[in-house]
Amino acid sequence: MKRGRLLYAQSGGVTAVINATACAVIETARKHRIDVLAARNGIVGALREELIDTAKESKAAITALRYTPGGAFGSCRYKLKSLEQNRAQYERLIEVLRAHDIRWFLYNGGNDSADTALKISAIGRELDYPINVIGVPKTVDNDLAVTDCCPGFGSVAKYTAVSVAEASLDVESMCESSTKVFIIEVMGRHAGWIAAAAGLAARADGDPPHLILFPEIPFDEEKFLARVKATVERVGYCTIAASEGIKNPQGQFLAEAGTRDAFGHTQLGGVAPLLANLVRDKLGYKYHWALPDYLQRSARHLASKTDAEQAYAVGKAAVEYALAGHNAVMPVIVRTSDAPYRWKIASAPLNAVANHEKKLPKNFISRDGYGITAAARRYLEPLIRGEDAPKYAKDGLPGYVRLRKHLLAKKLPAYEIS
Amino acid sequence: MKRGRLLYAQSGGVTAVINATACAVIETARKHRIDVLAARNGIVGALREELIDTAKESKAAITALRYTPGGAFGSCRYKLKSLEQNRAQYERLIEVLRAHDIRWFLYNGGNDSADTALKISAIGRELDYPINVIGVPKTVDNDLAVTDCCPGFGSVAKYTAVSVAEASLDVESMCESSTKVFIIEVMGRHAGWIAAAAGLAARADGDPPHLILFPEIPFDEEKFLARVKATVERVGYCTIAASEGIKNPQGQFLAEAGTRDAFGHTQLGGVAPLLANLVRDKLGYKYHWALPDYLQRSARHLASKTDAEQAYAVGKAAVEYALAGHNAVMPVIVRTSDAPYRWKIASAPLNAVANHEKKLPKNFISRDGYGITAAARRYLEPLIRGEDAPKYAKDGLPGYVRLRKHLLAKKLPAYEIS
Secondary structure: OOOOEEEEEEOOOOOOOHHHHHHHHHHHHHHOOOOEEEEOOOHHHHHOOOEEEHHHOOHHHHHHHOOOOOOOOOOOOOOOOOOOOOHHHHHHHHHHHHHOOEEEEEEEEOHHHHHHHHHHHHHHHHOOOOOEEEEEEOOOOOOOOOOOOOOOHHHHHHHHHHHHHHHHHHHHHHOOOOOOEEEEEEOOOOOOHHHHHHHHHOOOOOOOOOEEEOOOOOOOHHHHHHHHHHHHHHHOOEEEEEEOOOEOOOOOEOOOOOOEEOOOOEOOOOHHHHHHHHHHHHHOOOEEEEEOOHHHHHOHHHOEHHHHHHHHHHHHHHHHHHHOOOOOEEEEEEEEEOOOOEEEEEEEEHHHHOOOOOOOOHHHEOOOOOOEOHHHHHHHHHHHOOEOOOOEOOOOOEOOOOOOOOEOOOOOOOOOOO | OOOOEEEEEEOOOOOOOHHHHHHHHHHHHHHOOOOEEEEOOOHHHHHHOOEEEHHHOOHHHHHHHOOOOOOOOOOOOOOOOOOOOOHHHHHHHHHHHHHOOEEEEEEEEOHHHHHHHHHHHHHHHHOOOOOEEEEEEOOOOOOOOOOOOOOOHHHHHHHHHHHHHHHHHHHHHHOOOOOOEEEEEEOOOOOOHHHHHHHHHOOOOOOOOOEEEOOOOOOOHHHHHHHHHHHHHHHOOEEEEEEOOOEOOOOOEOOOOOOEEOOOOEOOOOHHHHHHHHHHHHHOOOEEEEEOOHHHHHOHHHOEHHHHHHHHHHHHHHHHHHHOOOOOEEEEEEEEEOOOOEEEEEEEEHHHHOOOOOOOOHHHEOOOOOOEOHHHHHHHHHHHOOEOOOOEOOOOOEOOOOOOOOEOOOOOOOOOOO
16 A cells, blocks of 8 residues: 655754654654655755665664664755745755655754745645645754753753763862863853753752853853852862853854954854963963863763653654644644653644744843753753663674665756755 | 771872772772771872871762762872972871871872882881882873773773764764864873774774874874865765874974964964864865863763773772782783783782883874774773763762762871972
8 A cells, every 4th residue: 555655854953862753753654654765964855856765774773773863864954945035946845755755744853944844834735735744843952942842952961961060070189289160162052051951960059060151141251250260269160161152242252252363263163262261361270171062962872861752752743743644733842740750742833833942041040140040950950861871882882873875766857956 | 906097099180980999999998997098189188188087988978989980089280209309298298107007008090100109118118117009000091001001091982982983973964064074182192092092983994083193193284184185075074083182293282383362372272173273274174173171081971891890900909919018019900812801900010110101002003194903993992891881860960979078187287288
């Protein structure tokens, strides 16, 4: 019985658990005897008719996907233009779907992807091609609307909190005669969700991190230096978790403002080295800084169990919604209780998600601007709970999988991405 | 029966597993009903008569030590002067030992500590104070002589290999439209042991890391850029593991040579941002870079089981050697077989260890200078084998312990460290 196929695509920055969603999509579709195609490198591959036949992947490989970081089918940063600007692109997409008998399209991404998914659903209706489009949430930035949290965030939050706790124990051991100020720079250019998660490392008053620098709070150099000094004098050292997105009072990103090297180039990346510079010049303390960059969002070895389970659950629900004939919706995470933490999956209309941005609530940041509140802790803590370690091979490395990624034969003429 | 006490001190940069050694020392001594004192902040605390009474720590706390990173009693970077230059300091140390009936001294550190331990043993004999001094190996740098490997290294090696594998999966997912060059900077200012360990992430030809930059190989800008370009063209992206200690052909550290900011300050830290700059300016590729810094040596959550077991074993052996009356020796790790990997503990004279440095063997670096050989793999791989995760608390964080660190009452006049 030929019932049409399901197309799955990954979009935007990948996470430690986006493949858990992919795994759920494929496992659930297989249960319903539906073939899953996956776009190679996201929507770009769909446009180019580069479609991976997931039926060629073994059951073991799909199981291993659940524990493999990165985006197994490839992702991309590519936003379709508006329908008015590039209608041909949407028409091409429908052509590809039609050529391969694709009836269900699952788009796994953030805000932009929800918007694209919505448009594809609309154009399908307009062109009289029946396609059920489901958005599937994913982003380490945790900034999607409607859903209580975003798959991918809990794991980067756990990585950040654990790393802050561990590195601080190191610094604490040696602060009397060595490093006194330690700065860790975390992702989150526009919202301080990950910076806030660093605060989970502190279980008791005085525990590190001693200062969190949020993008929501303009950076006040004098106040910052005074706090660092006071902390070093009181605790012996000072751990700082700084968001990459902190801004000066003029609203410029600190990492971009007035930092040119000897050749006039903008200095590369890094709020952490800038802050370290400041601490050295103004306070004279010995410092160290870390910038985990991609390590924080790919650390599948330290994934949060809550996060991995939610990533799987949204993938499973997406397939079930699609097969039940839903369209232009997204499975979202609904928190039904803080303590004990309970959640369930519900369906939300894509237009409630697309192009909205969930900000870090004001009452999550402590009054002094350098810490998190009890409300933040109540929200964040369940998201890093539980471990979900991958199996390790005998060689000491996790058993991550690379798929075969067998491409279907093309049926359409080549297409140039504009 | 009063049999004297044992003093334990941690020295130099801490590791993810130095507390596993501390745990072994205390657990083994307790079995022999010997009281263990621990110097607060290493040798500096011994000189100041700041002695922690480990009997005040619960059994559960000592058990948890095995899984806690950092140095639980505090460490320091302080090298005693030579006997000729500061004899008074050595005499003070003997005075402290005598005042607290300390018969055994275990010094847990690297090359310098082995040297200090040797001197303390000598001065004890000279001053007619019977003290058995045992050096206990520890260093992430893996540069101690005689021992096959150093406790602390295996875990940073595992962290590095896993991080390279994980971040590379992330980069690989998106390289078609986004980041093409990823650089991770690793510790090892004078030897490429940790850089070499990054190479373990590559299981098959073409696997990341594609280039390793060793401090042993002068940095050749042109050749480097050509290799990066060729790799991006062949594989789609290029992962580079760079030692913080790489030097230009003139022998200067790259991170120090000619990198001043707009104010004339030496640019802070980081070979990685320098290389990223170069890649951007000369090749125009989109890049990302990571600098895990202390995260790499404190990541107890990802410790190697081999490493943790060896860290425990040297602590246990050190106590047994001490109580058996050995002096001026160090328990070292002897590899008896590569495959299957087998090791045992043996006793080595401290003067064979002190002030020597184990270099990365030339035959560990591939002919082209950018990779590791089969010989390197044979040596390194067993050291990252096995996992030894800490227990996690309900809040999602590892159950790391902070000790009470109850100080003994002082019996001597205050002492100023010169």
